Amino acid sequence: MTRIFAGRTRLGVAIVSLCLLAAGCSTTATTKYWGQVEAPDDNVLRYITGSEPESLDPSFVTGQPEARILIGLFDRLVEYHPKTMQPIPSMATHWEVSDDGIDYTFHLRKNGKYSNGDPITAKDFEWSFKRALSPELASRYAFIGFEIKYAEQYNAKQSFAKKDGKFLNADENGEPLDSCDVDGPACLTLAADEESLAKIKKDNAELATRIEGAEFVEIKPDDIGVNATDDYTLEVTLKQPAPYFVGMLTHQFFAAVHRPTIEKHGKNWIKPENIVTSGAFKVEEWKPYDEMTIVRDPNYWDAKNVKLDAVKFYPMDEQTTMMNIYKAGRVDALYNHTVPAAWNEFIRQFKDEYLLHPEVTIEYYTFSVKKKPFDNLDVRKAFSLAVNRESLEVLRKTVKKSADFVPLGIFPEYEKARTKVFAELSEKDGITPEQMQKRLFDPTAACAHMKKAGYSVQMTGSDKCKVTDFPLDGVELSYNTAESNKQVAEFVQSQWQQNLGLTIPLKNMEFKTYLPYRSAIEYKGVARAGWVGDFMDPYTFLSQFYTEANDSSTGWWDPVYDKMLDDANKTLDPEKRYEKLAEAEYYVLKDQPVMPLSVAGTSWMKKPYVKGMYPNPGTMHPWKFVYIEKDRAKWDQNVDKIMTEQSDPAIDAEVAALMKSQLDFERANASKSEEGGEDEETDKTE
Amino acid sequence: MLQFIFKRLIVIIPMALVVVTVTWGLIRTAPGNFYSTEKKLPPAIEKNIKEKYGLDKPWYVQYGKLMGNIIRLDFGDSLKYEGQSVNEIIWRHLPYSATIGFLAYLVALLIGLTAGIIAALRQNSAFDYSSMALSMLGLSVPNFVLGPILVLIFALWLFWLPPARWGGVSSVVMPVITLAAVYAAYIARLTRAGMLEVLRSDYIRTARAKGLDEKTVLLKHALRGGIIPVVSFTGPALASLLAGTVVVERVFAIPGLGNIFIQSVLNRDEPLILGIVAFLSILVMIFNLIVDISYGYLDPRIRYE
Numbered sequence: 001m002t003r004i005f006a007g008r009t010r011l012g013v014a015i016v017s018l019c020l021l022a023a024g025c026s027t028t029a030t031t032k033y034w035g036q037v038e039a040p041d042d043n044v045l046r047y048i049t050g051s052e053p054e055s056l057d058p059s060f061v062t063g064q065p066e067a068r069i070l071i072g073l074f075d076r077l078v079e080y081h082p083k084t085m086q087p088i089p090s091m092a093t094h095w096e097v098s099d100d101g102i103d104y105t106f107h108l109r110k111n112g113k114y115s116n117g118d119p120i121t122a123k124d125f126e127w128s129f130k131r132a133l134s135p136e137l138a139s140r141y142a143f144i145g146f147e148i149k150y151a152e153q154y155n156a157k158q159s160f161a162k163k164d165g166k167f168l169n170a171d172e173n174g175e176p177l178d179s180c181d182v183d184g185p186a187c188l189t190l191a192a193d194e195e196s197l198a199k200i201k202k203d204n205a206e207l208a209t210r211i212e213g214a215e216f217v218e219i220k221p222d223d224i225g226v227n228a229t230d231d232y233t234l235e236v237t238l239k240q241p242a243p244y245f246v247g248m249l250t251h252q253f254f255a256a257v258h259r260p261t262i263e264k265h266g267k268n269w270i271k272p273e274n275i276v277t278s279g280a281f282k283v284e285e286w287k288p289y290d291e292m293t294i295v296r297d298p299n300y301w302d303a304k305n306v307k308l309d310a311v312k313f314y315p316m317d318e319q320t321t322m323m324n325i326y327k328a329g330r331v332d333a334l335y336n337h338t339v340p341a342a343w344n345e346f347i348r349q350f351k352d353e354y355l356l357h358p359e360v361t362i363e364y365y366t367f368s369v370k371k372k373p374f375d376n377l378d379v380r381k382a383f384s385l386a387v388n389r390e391s392l393e394v395l396r397k398t399v400k401k402s403a404d405f406v407p408l409g410i411f412p413e414y415e416k417a418r419t420k421v422f423a424e425l426s427e428k429d430g431i432t433p434e435q436m437q438k439r440l441f442d443p444t445a446a447c448a449h450m451k452k453a454g455y456s457v458q459m460t461g462s463d464k465c466k467v468t469d470f471p472l473d474g475v476e477l478s479y480n481t482a483e484s485n486k487q488v489a490e491f492v493q494s495q496w497q498q499n500l501g502l503t504i505p506l507k508n509m510e511f512k513t514y515l516p517y518r519s520a521i522e523y524k525g526v527a528r529a530g531w532v533g534d535f536m537d538p539y540t541f542l543s544q545f546y547t548e549a550n551d552s553s554t555g556w557w558d559p560v561y562d563k564m565l566d567d568a569n570k571t572l573d574p575e576k577r578y579e580k581l582a583e584a585e586y587y588v589l590k591d592q593p594v595m596p597l598s599v600a601g602t603s604w605m606k607k608p609y610v611k612g613m614y615p616n617p618g619t620m621h622p623w624k625f626v627y628i629e630k631d632r633a634k635w636d637q638n639v640d641k642i643m644t645e646q647s648d649p650a651i652d653a654e655v656a657a658l659m660k661s662q663l664d665f666e667r668a669n670a671s672k673s674e675e676g677g678e679d680e681e682t683d684k685t686e
Numbered sequence: 687m688l689q690f691i692f693k694r695l696i697v698i699i700p701m702a703l704v705v706v707t708v709t710w711g712l713i714r715t716a717p718g719n720f721y722s723t724e725k726k727l728p729p730a731i732e733k734n735i736k737e738k739y740g741l742d743k744p745w746y747v748q749y750g751k752l753m754g755n756i757i758r759l760d761f762g763d764s765l766k767y768e769g770q771s772v773n774e775i776i777w778r779h780l781p782y783s784a785t786i787g788f789l790a791y792l793v794a795l796l797i798g799l800t801a802g803i804i805a806a807l808r809q810n811s812a813f814d815y816s817s818m819a820l821s822m823l824g825l826s827v828p829n830f831v832l833g834p835i836l837v838l839i840f841a842l843w844l845f846w847l848p849p850a851r852w853g854g855v856s857s858v859v860m861p862v863i864t865l866a867a868v869y870a871a872y873i874a875r876l877t878r879a880g881m882l883e884v885l886r887s888d889y890i891r892t893a894r895a896k897g898l899d900e901k902t903v904l905l906k907h908a909l910r911g912g913i914i915p916v917v918s919f920t921g922p923a924l925a926s927l928l929a930g931t932v933v934v935e936r937v938f939a940i941p942g943l944g945n946i947f948i949q950s951v952l953n954r955d956e957p958l959i960l961g962i963v964a965f966l967s968i969l970v971m972i973f974n975l976i977v978d979i980s981y982g983y984l985d986p987r988i989r990y991e
Binding site for chain 2: 035036051052054055057060062135136138139140142143146152155156157267268270271287288289290314316317318320321324325327328330510511512513514515516517519529530531532549551553
């Protein structure tokens with residue numbers, strides 16, 4: 001009998017616990033903070049950055065988890081502004097661009113030091129850039145450096161062609177060249193292995209005759225457009241103007257690595273016992289899949305402004321585990337997209353902790369434009385117009401609707417130009433402002449487009465229709481397996497069902513299986529895609545459709561569009577350049593190779609005592625600005641306004657002080673060129 | 687006996703090679719590769735990567751090299767984790783999994799055997815019914831449900847234990863309980879059934895008839911035969927427990943082998959997948975061998991030929 005009673009007691013305990021648990025939940029909901037909130041005694045930030053870092057080699061890694069760690073470990077010429085992610089001076093105090101937008105000169109500070117005390121010079125940056133671009137390193141991110149002259153060719157092991165002692169000109173009508181100096185006209189470059197040469201012989205008779213009898217000179221690291229003219233001046237020559245180039249240099253790919261360490265230890269240079277770093281922090285301990293600790297480096301040039309003693313990164317993959325550990329007060333901040341969709345409604349009420357801001361990411365569906373039925377522009381338009389993005393926004397809770405490809409809320413200056421340009425161009429095309437607005441959802445127009453495409457359309461309501469003879473058997477909506485992707489796919493499917501009367505089957509695939517499937521355009525009709533900007537410029541999105549080998553996975557390509565982008569990038573005046581980019585965006589959207597759906601939101605949490613950490617568009621935090629505020633009165637409140645109204649004077653002043661060197665330099669240059677253009681040249685050579 | 691062990695050991699290596707070959711074939715037929723990301727790579731970069739990792743060679747050259755490596759018990763370097771060898775990764779993460787697995791099995795044995803024996807001795811009593819009902823519950827509640835429930839109560843409501851991560855005794859408690867529950871339940875049922883069968887057998891009646899006291903009958907005679915099903919179960923169970931359990935390690939963010947294994951598959955990290963698969967298969971075969979050997983000690987009727 002007693003045993004049965006014991007069993008009952010156990011059941012009772014369980015029931016009581018569950019009741020108390022429910023009560024616990026409801027009490028948490030009414031308190032200000034979620035879970036345990038107590039500022040730590042030490043100056044250590046505990047952070048979850050996602051998966052285990054694959055390496056600590058900044059030139060080699062590609063993922064965001066690694067990128068966030070490496071911001072602390074390796075210094076670059078410029079670093080991210082903590083709020084906007086625009087470049088601000090770091091190792092380079094100031095820089096200048098030649099009038100043709102090709103030559104960049106960076107002036108380095110003289111007190112830069114590696115973690116072992118060695119000075120960081122322009123020569124170190126030169127070596128680091130060249131190593132990062134080398135074919136031997138085989139970095140997946142090498143393409144980010146391809147704006148540098150001959151960098152792409154060096155990475156692809158190409159050669160110059162030399163005939164009669166002179167180099168062939170890239171321009172077939174151009175004179176042969178004495179040298180392939182980066183400052184001179186471009187030399188002809190080509191892959192000179194037997195296979196490629198045989199292919200040229202077969203496919204390109206003209207080129208084959210040109211290079212007949214030529215000797216091939218392999219492109220060496222010294223041929224590319226990176227050159228340290230002295231210890232503190234670095235010159236970079238680009239292949240064509242790229243006004244976004246300085247912004248790219250915030251990427252870890254362009255960080256300073258320590259040559260002697262790499263030459264001595266080879267691939268083992270990243271082990272904690274060997275590694276030499278150049279950033280505000282250095283590696284203290286690395287326990288894979290468990291913890292990585294980086295500590296303040298006293299050798300760092302700005303060490304006095306580094307507030308944290310250490311940052312601890314905990315690699316983790318399960319969203320709920322991250323949330324649990326956050327709630328229990330065992331980490332201080334999380335990375336983006338950590339709040340599970342189902343929790344969103346509950347979590348967002350913690351206004352002092354939950355950060356939802358626009359992200360430099362566009363979510364969209366691609367069309368296979370070379371295959372039926374999506375080779376028809378009207379069909380593409382119809383499918384895009386038949387999806388109510390407003391409802392999608394309500395459903396997803398963390399995203400913002402978008403019919404444009406460059407995400408809204410990230411590039412305010414570009415948006416101004418875009419509004420203006422889109423209004424002008426649409427007027428020219430006879431599209432009313434109302435119609436422009438209704439690109440987000442216009443079922444009536446969608447039906448009209450289907451009709452125009454030649455399908456039989458029966459109206460089933462005032463704005464809904466049923467397309468009866470659309471070839472459904474060849475069409476699928478493909479996406480990579482993820483809860484949120486499934487939610488969107490099912491929503492879009494139902495929209496097409498309601499508004500066009502078409503039931504498009506869904507197909508989901510594991511991520512790594514999906515990628516080659518989509519990029520080879522093997523999908524049937526429609527596929528899910530998302531694009532995270534590589535740098536803070538609209539071009540990172542628009543270049544998705546640039547050149548025939550573009551990354552859009554649609555099959556779409558238009559030389560006119562390429563020319564528009566080239567023209568825009570040659571324009572040095574930022575405002576005019578944005579207008580030209582907006583024209584290009586209008587041009588590509590008019591052809592609808594993709595249907596933009598939404599701009600992603602950051603969606604993460606931090607404890608209110610973590611300050612100097614902002615929900616910037618890429619969730620990239622320069623750790624030197626972050627600190628732990630022990631004084632409860634100064635804790636962050638209502639972080640919705642953290643990017644605008646709520647300022648942190650200390651951090652703002654610090655950022656302003658860093659930016660001063662470049663602003664002063666630009667101002668001085670401007671006043672000089674006003675005084676007389678002739679002086680400018682002499683200034684630059686100083 | 688020695689001959690038996692020797693014969694079995696000889697088979698292990700070719701068996702492992704077969705397992706690895708099949709796995710290798712499966713990985714190769716799966717689309718995608720370790721370097722693919724959302725951004726499409728320019729062909730030249732892809733070529734550099736293939737050259738760097740020897741993926742540009744014909745498949746039989748790659749396969750031959752792989753087999754050569756495995757025979758030397760060297761699986762090469764991970765493709766995903768730059769500069770880390772597969773052996774280094776396995777040996778680094780095995781202790782975490784092994785600690786949790788071993789503790790969990792110990793707890794499971796303790797609870798399972800005790801409950802099973804008492805239930806068998808007091809068949810149809812209240813204890814029997816309640817413990818068997820509880821074990822049914824243990825079997826049917828999956829660990830990905832039990833784990834989060836424990837976390838909810840002890841980590842997020844009472845704040846007694848850390849919700850996840852490795853570090854100290856307190857961090858081991860919940861993973862061990864989560865993992866042990868289902869094994870304890872299973873062992874309890876196996877023990878009960880085994881004991882019930884043995885208790886009815888002739889040799890127990892003989893032992894009792896000899897006038898042996900109940901304690902000797904139970905512990906010296908009945909138990910040895912009664913737990914044979916548990917022993918057969920222990921081999922594979924212990925092998926898989928020691929080598930890591932995916933769900934528990936992920937829920938509790940434990941840097942164990944199971945966690946690494948699932949990640950290596952998602953990453954298409956071929957050497958790491960093959961290394962772990964080979965290691966696991968060898969481990970399972972060795973544990974099975976140990977189980978087979980132990981039968982002889984438990985049941986005098988079993989002889990090795």
